[in-house]
Amino acid sequence: MTDEGLRERKKRRTRQAISDAAMDLFLARGFRQVSVADIAAxxxxxxxxxxxxxxxxxxxxxxxxxxxxEETARVVRDRPAGVDPLDALHRHFRDRLADRDPVTGLNDAPETIALRDILYGTPSLAAHLMRYAGASEAALAEALAETGADPLTCRLAAAQITVVLLALAEDNWRRVAGGGRADDLHAEAAAAADHAFALLAGGLSVHFGQPAASAR
Amino acid sequence: MTDEGLRERKKRRTRQAISDAAMDLFLARGFRQVSVADIAAxxxxxxxxxxxxxxxxxxxxxxxxxxxxEETARVVRDRPAGVDPLDALHRHFRDRLADRDPVTGLNDAPETIALRDILYGTPSLAAHLMRYAGASEAALAEALAETGADPLTCRLAAAQITVVLLALAEDNWRRVAGGGRADDLHAEAAAAADHAFALLAGGLSVHFGQPAASAR
DNA sequence: AGCTAAGAGTTAACCGAGTCAAGTTTTTGT
DNA sequence: ACAAAAACTTGACTCGGTTAACTCTTAGCT
Structure with a gap:
């Protein structure tokens, strides 16, 4: 089954060794405090x-x-027949919350907390994370386009969904970082997610405008 | 009127000189190709x-x-009585489009185009721009909170609005970069803005979900 | 006007991220 | 067994950003 040569295996192992060393050092001493020379060594x-x-x-x-x-794009693409994209994403996020998936922010394992503290506490990391988010957004837009909706709508929808998901995760992280236990916060986080998806689906006009309002 | 001492004046001039030198060099040779030592010199x-x-x-x-x-926050705060935040932002963006304000992306002055090419073509600049966007988003969330809406809703709304504004600007830039004249593209850009704000106000359910849909 | 303290500026040296060129070792296919 | 390919190493380099020690100018007081 492993048609993977010795060379490939070594490369994978080298990559893993670097990644492991980096993670260990970052968790132990923080991001800025570790130099790439340290990691290489x-x-x-x-x-x-x-x-x-x-x-x-x-x-x-x-x-x-x-x-x-590619996760959000995959969720949209693989959704069961008859389920619309927004619902699929909503259900998926609720499932991830129930699983205490670190991406949702609702995870209080010490290692996860430490990692997230480093992430949000280091501007250059947050900036790079945005780049990843951009890739996720583009993939999602493409997946949404397969529903036949027009491209502009898809791009805007993808942008909104992606940013809302990030906001929810950051919100949960903040609560966990505040000392709460994930299990205690789950109900609250699920309610926030429901609210966020209701907002995405129903629009902002209920809160900040008239339903049929159109400028000028 | 100028209660500004000689020291302050010199500082302002120094800052301006640095900024001018930087802009000249960046426009002439690109971002990476210019070192800060060059600019300082x-x-x-x-x-x-x-x-x-x-x-x-x-x-x-x-x-x-x-x-x-602080622009979006200011627009919300200074909106005329009786106008809701979303409408105020919509009108303001249309006005900026009509003015060919560079922030909208709908500006074909050669210098603006060159600057924007550098901006979007340099990942580290785009990343830093996101940091500025984060500040704008936070300010907007605060301004929205003054309407009395709950904080989570405000934060989510601010995130959505900010990202949509950025997406519209990038869309316009792409069209202008494609060789179009701003005047020719104005109608199209205005229509896209109207569409985007309708989407923000009315929600995504029309396109990607059932109006009353709720997961589970 | 003359003195002093604050603070803007300079030089010179340094650190760390990231790159490059030249040469060495290891894997692979024949 | 051998030659080509590809990973790895060393050493030196560029550039962004910081620090410390020192000089010069401005501000404010008497």
């Missing part, structure tokens, strides 16, 4: 090699999280 | 002084654009 690899596997220092950390880039 | 200033005025190389460029950080 810990992984027993030279600096140029490290940068062959990871383009930037930030990617060393974000790599673990990056797998979720 | 052109402004006849030492490198540490340059960094006293601008925290990062990116800020050297973004400073000109940064004034818009």
């Amino acid at each position: 810990a992984a027993e690899v030279s600096k140029p090699t490290l940068f062959k596997y990871f383009a930037t220092k930030e990617d060393l950390l974000l790599d673990r999280i990056a797998d979720h880039r | 052109a402004a006849e200033v030492s490198k540490p002084t340059l960094f006293k005025y601008f925290a990062t190389k990116e800020d050297l460029l973004l400073d000109r654009i940064a004034d818009h950080r």
